[in-house]
Amino acid sequence: MKALVPIIPLTIMPFDLFAMDFSGHNLSLFWGIPFVGILLSIALMPLFLSRLWHYHYGKIITFWTMLFVLFALYSFGLQITINLTAHAIIAEYIPFILLLLALFTVSGGILIKSDVPSTPKLNVGLLAIGTLLASLMGTTGAAMLMIRPLIRANRNRKYAVHTIIFFIFLVANIGGGLTPLGDPPLFIGFLKGVNFGWTVKHMLLPVLLNSLLLLAIYYVIDHYYFSLQYGNLSTLTSISETKNVKIYGMSNIFLLVTIIACVLMSGIWHSSVNFTVLGTHIALQNLIRDIIFIMITLFSMLITPKQVRAGNEFNWEPIIEVAKLFIGIFITIVPVLAILRAGSHGALAPIVLLVTNEQGQPINSMYFWLSGILSGFLDNAPTYLVFFNLASGDATTLMNILEKTLLAISMGSVFMGALSYIGNAPNLMVKSIAIQNKINMPSFFSYMKWSVCILIPVFIIDNLVFFVFF
Template sequence: MKALYSFIILTLVPFDLFAADFSGDDLSICWGIPFVGILLSIALLPLFLPRLWHHHYGKITVCWTMLFLLFALYSFGLQSTIHLTAHAIIAEYIPFILLLLALFTVSGGILIKSDVLSTPKLNVGLLAIGTLLASIMGTTGAAMLMIRPVIRANRQRNYSIHTIVFFIFLVANIGGGLTPLGDPPLFIGFLKGVNFGWTVKHMLLPVLLSSMLLLAIYYKIDCHYFRTQYGNSLAVSSTSKISSIKVYGVSNIFLLVAIIACVLMSGIWRSSVEIMVLGLPITLSNLVRDIMFVVITFISILITPKQVRAGNEFNWEPIIEVAKLFIGIFITIVPVLVILRAGSHGALSPIVSLVTNEQGEPINSMYFWLSGLLSGFLDNAPTYLVFFNLASSDAITLMTTLERTLLAISMGAVFMGALSYIGNAPNFMVKSIATQNKINMPSFLGYMKWSIGILIPVFVIDNLVFFVFF
């Protein structure tokens, strides 16, 4: 009862009366240790202590999170610690996890059945469809909708890890680069004044070039594994018979559209009504959006026949895993982002200074690589915003005089989210769903071998084409 009473008091007391300074100008890079600890735990413990990690990953995440919170409590006091934690959870984590929950539940209620077995051409077609859908319904929506049909199509393949890896590359990341609906960084740019048409026009060629290169590489790799398993063209023809495709749980498609509409609504609807929670203002539009995500989730659970979810082998473990890991990531990443936002005044100033030359002009290649590499391990939306503000912060200037700089930031933040499992929201979810379907996905470092070996050469070509030669 005492704890409840204290919580109520803290909820009602304005934080401005107590908050200590939590400025990126003064924070040491050592504040990033808990965040790095979570990343290393995700990367190394499944390799060296798999049993411990599998059964206790939630507790391990809590330990790193508590380490950060205890140091924050000691350094900045109770009110500031609660304030920054509340901001991470209420403003960032809850909308993130509610959107994922809604998409995960709704997509799990759509069953696409077919007797068609995968061939390299079919797999390329499925990845291409997912890549296109990503810019229409967002990378998370497209990934959650398409991952199960892709897994089902490859159910008789001896080796399908590469298909899931390229699925993350294309559907969960690069495919979302065409419109502001596709990926959170571009949506933030849209809210900051970047025209919808500017994004479509300028991102078309980069998305097309990167997608075509990756699909071509994937086709060669998949042909190799296909021939290894089936050996000859007779097997190809026998496994690619045309068969009817049946879709069950069609009502969930309308719920999927409703989710997209809620995201758009929260960005376009400017409400002056705010509700204060732990000293944090929550706008009415965001509150309505999050409530709608919960309502849509429950509607999907109620209207979807159990046979449909059973056909998808649906269970809640993937979303539970993501929820446990990312709440720690969202809290411990706060000081890293605060330091990054401090720009030339923060502990990461040597990195930030690399994006301008001696004359103060932007170096577009460095904007591309730095915004991208940081987006591969940090939240790509705030990383985009940091470099957006660093370049100019004025959308008109960025769309005209500095259009190549804005293109570099946009490409880096969207494309390089594919570099790691935590680079973009759907990456880890796709990995978790694939693991649930008995696909032995690579570890955190194992995945990065794929991403570095395949994506970095593609990004080098992107850099040369768009920021060096032209």
């Protein structure tokens, strides 16, 4: 393989071609090019080359992924490259996509039908329910369960985009901040020794404040759009007199609870048995969890009546899109996270050093903003872990002496996943389902106009309330 590469003049190669070991201390920022290439492709190609992107996005993601793999092969050799990609796929991507697949399939087998017409109050109620469920069953589970009823409730509304956007803000992200079950970063903290009760106690007020602020903002916006279409609430009397709510596919609710139990089991049970595949260690509890996810997916397909999935307009395209996009992201993000983990000794040292003052004390506001902004574009779980280790790495210290720092990392990693479509996996899935239901969702940057204009002021309030004034 190495013999094929010297046809490119080495003097123009920006990568660390002669590095002996894969270490974040030695990697330059140029190793982030494939990852940035994927991000820019997701952001720009649907705008300027929409037909090409729609039919060939999998090939485009493969191109950027192979660019990283080929340079890794030349720089570090076959064995290290295999170990890097195998770890990204086996230890990170497969558990991630199997959990999403199980949640997507099971929630797609639960049909909630209602004749209740959409009003601003009803929509606020649905968003509030989804936000609460996110901390109990995870942002992905709550998002997949609630997105279709919300779309169905708004099927007669001309203006529905803002409802989906706030759904992503609240249900797919901020609502998951209350418990370790809600979002992967908090679950990582739980595995590292952060008490379940600590998360509930300290994240309760931030989640409540953000949820109330966003629901209030949403109500004002939805009331405006509602008035444009209907004039006033009394108009709805002629639209529907019935208020029936029916739930089909109840057996899938049991499967949903089983998925949550499996996630908890893999975090609490630590088996001494493990396997090694291509240099990647697989713990027994994780293997059992992933096998159960596959079984649940298949069982859900077998027991759910076809009419229920048809009522949900269920198809596989959203999960296929997420699977294709995120396998490239998980592989190409490896060097970026390695550089971050190098801390003050890596190429991103100027950014990392911003979180500590001259006396070596943590600057909690910077922990909040940096862990958050990076989580908006990187995988928020490893980003949380990077800053967790940077602050102390010891859960006991962080829960007591540095509790404000841990709160800043937790809030930033969870809340700011809403800043972009790729900040959290459910974001893209919600967008895909909405598009399939003929809702004209905004592009990558148009979505960010919403998120920056609405969320950044809310996060500024968070910063002032939790890390400046108190």
